Amino acid sequence: MSHLDDDVLAGFAVGEARDRSSSEHLAQCADCRARAEDFARLVTGLTDGGERVTLESPPEHVWRGVRSEVITFEADSRGGVDGLPRVALLSSKRRKVRTWSAGWVAGAAATAGVVGGIGGTLWLSGITSAPGETTVASAPLADLATEASAGQAHVEVRDDGTRVLVVDTDYSQVADASIEVWMIDTEVEGMISLGYLSSDHGEFVIPSGFDYSAYPIVDISIEPNDGNPAHSGESITRGILGL
Amino acid sequence: MGGVDGAAGVSNVALLERKGESMVVNSPHPDFATIDAAFARGDEAALEALYCDVSSLVFTLAKRALGSDMDAEDVTQQTFVSAWKGRDGYDPQRGPLRAWVVGIAKRRIADALAARSRDVRVASEAAREAFVAEVGGREMDRVLLAYEVESLGDPQAQVVSMAFFDGHTHEDIAQRLDMPLGTVKSHIRRGLVALRNRWEAWDVAS
Numbered sequence: 001m002s003h004l005d006d007d008v009l010a011g012f013a014v015g016e017a018r019d020r021s022s023s024e025h026l027a028q029c030a031d032c033r034a035r036a037e038d039f040a041r042l043v044t045g046l047t048d049g050g051e052r053v054t055l056e057s058p059p060e061h062v063w064r065g066v067r068s069e070v071i072t073f074e075a076d077s078r079g080g081v082d083g084l085p086r087v088a089l090l091s092s093k094r095r096k097v098r099t100w101s102a103g104w105v106a107g108a109a110a111t112a113g114v115v116g117g118i119g120g121t122l123w124l125s126g127i128t129s130a131p132g133e134t135t136v137a138s139a140p141l142a143d144l145a146t147e148a149s150a151g152q153a154h155v156e157v158r159d160d161g162t163r164v165l166v167v168d169t170d171y172s173q174v175a176d177a178s179i180e181v182w183m184i185d186t187e188v189e190g191m192i193s194l195g196y197l198s199s200d201h202g203e204f205v206i207p208s209g210f211d212y213s214a215y216p217i218v219d220i221s222i223e224p225n226d227g228n229p230a231h232s233g234e235s236i237t238r239g240i241l242g243l
Numbered sequence: 244m245g246g247v248d249g250a251a252g253v254s255n256v257a258l259l260e261r262k263g264e265s266m267v268v269n270s271p272h273p274d275f276a277t278i279d280a281a282f283a284r285g286d287e288a289a290l291e292a293l294y295c296d297v298s299s300l301v302f303t304l305a306k307r308a309l310g311s312d313m314d315a316e317d318v319t320q321q322t323f324v325s326a327w328k329g330r331d332g333y334d335p336q337r338g339p340l341r342a343w344v345v346g347i348a349k350r351r352i353a354d355a356l357a358a359r360s361r362d363v364r365v366a367s368e369a370a371r372e373a374f375v376a377e378v379g380g381r382e383m384d385r386v387l388l389a390y391e392v393e394s395l396g397d398p399q400a401q402v403v404s405m406a407f408f409d410g411h412t413h414e415d416i417a418q419r420l421d422m423p424l425g426t427v428k429s430h431i432r433r434g435l436v437a438l439r440n441r442w443e444a445w446d447v448a449s
């Protein structure tokens with residue numbers, strides 16, 4: 001007699017009647033007995049009487065976190081995109097999740113190219129903006145999620161020598177979070193927080209003695225109100241100061 | 244025998260149908276072996292498909308082991324990031340990707356438990372491995388089974404969970420689902436065969 005079919009052995013494991021020839025074969029065939037035992041163990045596992053397990057999906061921000069880290073990792077391992085400095089790659093977490101399109105890493109990398117490119121061409125150093133203040137560097141800002149233009153930032157030096165980062169961008173409130181303004185170095189390693197944005201216009205005094213030219217990336221991020229002073233990784237807007 | 248191959252084919256079809264209905268609507272991937280291979284090559288879309296497939300499994304395992312939503316979220320994120328970064332270490336020949344990822348999750352869970360514990364015993368590598376094995380005990384199997392049953396896709400998943408998890412008799416299920424008794428029994432047998440086939444993959448990987 002040929003070996004017993006899986007379907008038959010599975011039936012035995014849930015108490016279906018055995019005919020005589022099947023019983024005889026099982027008694028003789030170690031291979032079929034072993035498979036029968038596999039099914040019996042499976043049934044035991046399924047009916048162990050414990051409380052029923054319900055699978056639970058993680059909240060959506062977990063996927064955003066995974067994506068953000070992967071984008072950063074890929075950018076780093078490619079040594080930057082097209083030779084551009086490794087900027088604007090920390091994250092673009094606001095990008096819609098589950099778009100199901102291939103190539104989201106490449107998409108984020110392209111954002112880096114856009115921001116880097118614009119930062120390199122629109123260089124407004126030395127333009128006098130108003131009496132009593134001189135603009136020494138400027139950066140167009142880009143929305144990292146849409147790659148659309150998102151206002152402008154510039155550094156101005158006032159008559160008293162105070163250096164101020166002025167940010168003009170679209171501000172919208174985020175629940176349980178604040179919008180924080182940073183200056184970051186081109187390695188995306190060192191950074192300084194300048195404070196929080198609370199409207200479309202913000203002015204932030206750069207600490208005296210701080211060499212902001214080494215931190216040309218203007219970065220605006222969503223920071224959960226959790227008491228953690230570190231950058232959340234959830235950048236929403238970026239620009240690079242032309243120095 | 245021939246029965247094994249046929250049944251495995253059925254279970255894959257059922258899985259794909261389930262995914263087609265609910266989540267990976269636009270997935271270009273025809274089957275899981277293809278996803279596994281694409282992941283190993285560094286295809287980001289495969290990471291997304293993988294996340295859809297097993298994130299609930301990883302999160303549930305972590306939450307049950309750690310008893311905290313926040314810690315389970317951290318472990319879930321770390322698991323998928325580690326999987327992506329370490330994808331060179333995944334060999335599709337050695338088993339399915341989901342099993343490999345759950346192996347990573349087990350280690351992350353053990354790390355989280357160890358970090359919490361001030362017990363010096365978990366400091367040594369050997370003790371840590373023992374810890375991993377502990378996390379992968381009976382509780383682990385229960386969650387894996389729940390995941391696999393769900394993955395069977397309806398109506399098989401529904402019939403199997405009514406029979407085994409809820410303890411209904413086959414006659415009772417037939418009546419409740421308005422299904423011939425023979426069909427109920429057939430779903431249960433085929434469900435068991437599919438589960439057995441998929442279960443072997445977990446054994447290989449762990």
